[in-house]
Amino acid sequence: MHTILSGWNFARWLRLAAGLIIGILSIRMQDELGGFIAALFLFQAVANIGCCSVKNYPEQKSRKDKDEEVEFEEVKG
8 A cells, every 4th residue: 555655756647647548538439458558557557567567666875875985005106
């Protein structure tokens, strides 16, 4: 339930809107293929799954954010 209610970004809203619009149009036109595509978009939006069933996780902080002390050694040649 937490996945459904949190993490709504632009891509999820776009998939939800596309699913709703395609779903409404496919019902009005009695198109089964459009209904299947609408169901796919709606499922992706609700489950927060993108293409190829890759789950969209929030970006994690990189290791560059941590302050690490670097020690340099002078090399004479």
